[in-house]
Amino acid sequence: MKFPEQVRRLAAVTAVVLAAVLVVRFVVIPASYFSTKLHRANAVKREVARPVSFAGVLACRECHEEQFDAKSHGYHKNVACETCHGPSAKHADDPMTVKPYAPRDRKFCPVCHAYDAARPTGFPQINPTAHNPLKPCITCHNPHDPVPPEVPHECSACHAQIARTKALSSHALLECTTCHTASEQHKVAPRSALPTKPQTREFCGQCHASGAANPDAPKVDLAAHGGAYLCWQCHYPHQPEGME
Ligand code: HEC
Ligand code: HEC
Ligand code: HEC
Ligand code: HEC
Ligand code: HEC
Ligand code: HEC
Ligand code: HEC
Ligand code: HEC
Structure with missing residues (x-):
């Protein structure tokens, strides 16, 4: 069919x-x-x-007791060795021929520490461009026990931008402390003891009022110049301009 x-x-x-x-x-x-x-x-x-690539911290400890001890008490206690050094099983098997990577470069640490609003409040964060630029992080911080070094006592250590601005201005030769009284406490716990700031027109008048003693400071008529406004409503005190 x-x-x-x-x-x-x-x-x-x-x-x-x-x-x-x-x-x-x-x-x-x-x-x-x-x-x-x-x-x-x-x-x-x-x-x-599959080939094993991570050895685990217990293996590292057998040969690197010193780094293990330092890290186990410090801020990095919860960061694994191989997080920074990369998978190191081959090194642990044959340490003389295979060297693990050691992240000495300044680019490495900001992977975790660069400022990022999404990170939890209180997580130590820095601005990699402004925080002690050019030097590798490990010149000041021990990667296995990163205690922050003693806080520097220069105003510029924390107020770098103001210091840089002022250094190029006509107020370059004035110390910060000419206009601000800062206690030692301010350098240790800044927000718990804020320095003073000038309050009155007369403060600037010490040098700028006609008849004031400072010979280098250009003079204005304190009673009339700028009306009743505070001087720093028109002149940025860290970079004053004559506005000619
Ligand atoms: C069997 C012993 C042994 C084990 C296990 C071991 N290492 Fe090592 N490691 C050494 C020796 C020895 C050297 C020195 C090699 C050299 O100087 O050439 C070294 C060097 C290093 C260095 C230095 C590299 C540099 O550039 O200076 C790092 C980092 C390192 N080890 C990390 C680790 C980590 C992480 C582990 C665990 C996964 C580990 N090691 C496990 C023996 C060991
Ligand atoms: C936060 C990242 C980080 C962690 C975590 C870390 N290391 Fe390191 N390690 C480094 C850096 C960066 C260097 C290079 C230090 C230098 O050259 O001064 C280094 C250097 C070393 C060295 C070479 C010798 C020395 O002290 O400079 C050894 C050995 C070592 N690390 C082992 C370990 C072991 C073992 C662990 C875990 C217990 C560990 N590291 C955890 C970043 C780290
Ligand atoms: C994998 C993420 C990670 C990497 C990479 C890393 N850190 Fe950390 N770091 C941490 C954690 C987590 C803490 C502890 C935070 C806490 O205690 O709240 C810490 C704490 C610190 C602190 C202490 C800050 C304080 O509270 O005073 C310093 C300084 C520091 N790290 C420097 C470094 C340096 C330098 C490197 C590079 C060698 C580095 N870190 C790499 C995660 C990391
Ligand atoms: C010239 C020395 C120096 C260098 C280089 C340096 N730091 Fe610091 N770092 C300090 C000092 C001093 C402090 C404590 C005072 C402060 O907060 O500025 C500190 C504080 C920190 C803190 C704690 C901030 C906080 O809020 O608790 C972190 C995190 C840190 N540094 C990470 C880094 C990283 C990452 C690098 C490399 C990109 C780096 N540092 C390079 C000196 C240095
Ligand atoms: C350890 C870091 C640090 C050092 C060192 C430091 N400051 Fe500060 N300063 C701060 C911080 C943080 C603030 C608060 C900024 C804020 O709240 O916005 C501050 C605020 C100030 C203010 C503003 C006060 C206000 O009421 O707004 C002045 C002025 C000041 N500092 C002057 C100085 C002078 C002058 C020096 C040197 C003698 C100095 N600081 C050293 C961290 C520091
Ligand atoms: C000629 C006087 C004078 C000098 C010198 C001076 N300041 Fe000020 N500063 C002021 C005045 C005035 C204000 C208040 C501005 C305001 O209230 O708007 C101020 C404000 C500040 C503030 C508060 C934040 C801001 O930018 O308004 C900080 C921080 C500060 N100064 C730090 C410094 C540091 C650090 C130095 C040295 C590098 C310095 N000042 C040098 C007069 C001065
Ligand atoms: C309303 C804004 C304003 C206020 C407030 C103000 N100034 Fe001025 N100031 C100016 C302007 C605009 C100029 C440039 C034109 C001129 O010389 O009148 C100037 C110029 C100056 C000069 C340069 C004079 C020269 O010969 O080069 C000094 C010094 C000065 N002011 C200091 C002060 C002092 C000190 C105060 C507070 C007592 C103050 N200013 C308040 C606007 C102001
Ligand atoms: C201790 C003395 C002193 C104090 C206090 C002082 N100045 Fe001055 N100021 C000077 C001197 C000196 C110069 C001129 C430096 C130069 O250019 O040779 C100057 C320059 C200026 C100029 C002119 C800049 C230009 O380029 O023509 C202005 C505006 C000014 N100051 C504003 C202020 C203000 C606002 C305050 C108060 C917050 C203040 N000064 C406090 C000493 C002082």
Whole structure:
């Protein structure tokens, strides 16, 4: 008997699809895939066969007791050795031929410490451009026990931008303390003891009022100049301009 043309075509297409399904089922997918056990036994074998790349801190400790001890008490106690040094299993097996990476470059530490608003409040963050530029971080911080070094006592250590601005201005020769009285406490816990700031026009008048003793300071008529406004409403005190 003879089937109509469209039935034969349909049969051909069905046969091709069926063949494809069978090939995938029996040839492409490995038999182990149809195991009914919870884990495919071959997946475990596959993972175990991968090369080990991390040795773990206990291995490092055997040979580097000193770094281990330093780190275990310090701020970095929860940062693993291999987070910074990279996977080091090969080094632990054969320390003389394989050297691990040591991140001495200044670019490395800001991966965690660069200011980022998304980081938790209180996490120690710095601005890598402004925080002691050019020197590697490890010149001042021990990576295994990063106690911040003693706080420097120059105003410019913390107010670098104001200090740089003033250094190029006509007030370059005036000390910060000519206009601000700052206690030692301010340099240790800045917000708990804020320095004084000038309060009156007369303060600037000490040098700038006509008749004031300072010979280098240009003079203005204190009673009339600038009306009743405070001088720093028009002149930035750290970079005053004559505005000629
Ligand atoms: C079997 C002992 C041993 C183990 C385990 C070991 N190291 Fe070392 N490591 C050494 C020796 C020895 C050197 C010095 C090699 C040299 O000076 O050529 C060294 C050097 C280093 C250095 C210095 C690299 C440099 O550039 O100065 C680092 C970093 C280091 N190891 C990290 C690790 C870490 C991280 C681990 C754990 C994953 C580890 N080591 C495990 C023996 C070991
Ligand atoms: C925060 C990143 C960081 C962590 C965590 C860290 N290291 Fe280091 N490590 C460094 C840097 C940076 C240097 C290079 C120091 C230098 O050259 O002064 C270094 C240097 C070393 C050296 C070379 C000798 C020395 O002290 O300069 C060894 C050995 C070492 N580390 C082992 C370890 C071991 C072991 C651990 C875990 C217990 C560890 N490090 C954890 C960053 C780290
Ligand atoms: C993987 C992330 C990570 C890396 C990389 C890292 N740190 Fe840290 N750092 C931390 C953590 C976490 C703390 C502890 C924060 C805390 O105690 O709240 C810390 C604390 C510090 C502190 C103490 C700040 C304070 O509270 O007074 C300093 C300084 C510091 N790190 C410097 C460095 C330097 C230098 C490097 C590079 C060698 C470095 N860190 C690399 C995570 C990191
Ligand atoms: C010239 C020395 C010097 C260098 C270089 C330096 N620091 Fe510091 N760092 C300090 C001093 C001093 C302090 C404590 C006073 C302060 O907060 O400025 C400090 C404080 C910190 C703190 C704690 C800030 C906080 O809010 O508690 C972190 C984090 C830090 N540094 C990370 C770094 C990183 C990362 C680098 C490299 C990109 C670096 N430092 C380079 C001297 C240095
Ligand atoms: C350890 C870092 C540090 C040092 C050193 C430091 N300051 Fe400050 N200073 C701060 C911080 C932080 C603030 C508060 C800024 C804020 O609240 O916005 C501040 C605020 C000030 C203010 C503003 C007070 C106000 O009421 O707004 C003045 C003025 C000032 N400092 C002057 C000085 C002078 C002068 C010196 C040197 C004798 C000095 N500071 C040294 C960190 C420091
Ligand atoms: C000629 C006097 C004078 C000198 C010198 C001076 N300041 Fe000021 N400073 C002022 C006055 C005035 C204000 C108050 C501005 C205001 O209230 O708007 C001020 C404000 C500040 C503030 C508060 C924040 C701001 O920018 O308004 C800080 C911080 C500060 N000064 C730090 C310093 C430091 C650090 C130095 C030295 C590098 C310094 N000042 C030198 C007069 C001076
Ligand atoms: C309302 C804004 C304003 C106020 C407030 C103000 N000034 Fe001025 N000041 C100016 C302008 C504008 C100039 C430049 C034009 C001129 O010389 O009158 C100037 C110029 C100066 C000069 C330069 C004079 C010269 O010969 O080069 C000094 C010094 C000066 N002011 C100091 C002060 C002092 C001190 C105070 C507070 C007692 C003060 N100014 C308040 C606007 C002000
Ligand atoms: C201890 C003295 C002294 C005090 C206090 C002082 N100045 Fe001056 N100021 C000077 C001297 C000196 C110069 C000129 C330096 C030079 O250019 O030779 C000057 C220059 C200026 C100029 C002119 C800049 C120019 O380029 O023409 C202005 C404006 C000025 N000061 C504003 C102030 C203001 C505002 C205050 C108060 C916050 C103040 N000064 C406090 C000594 C002082």
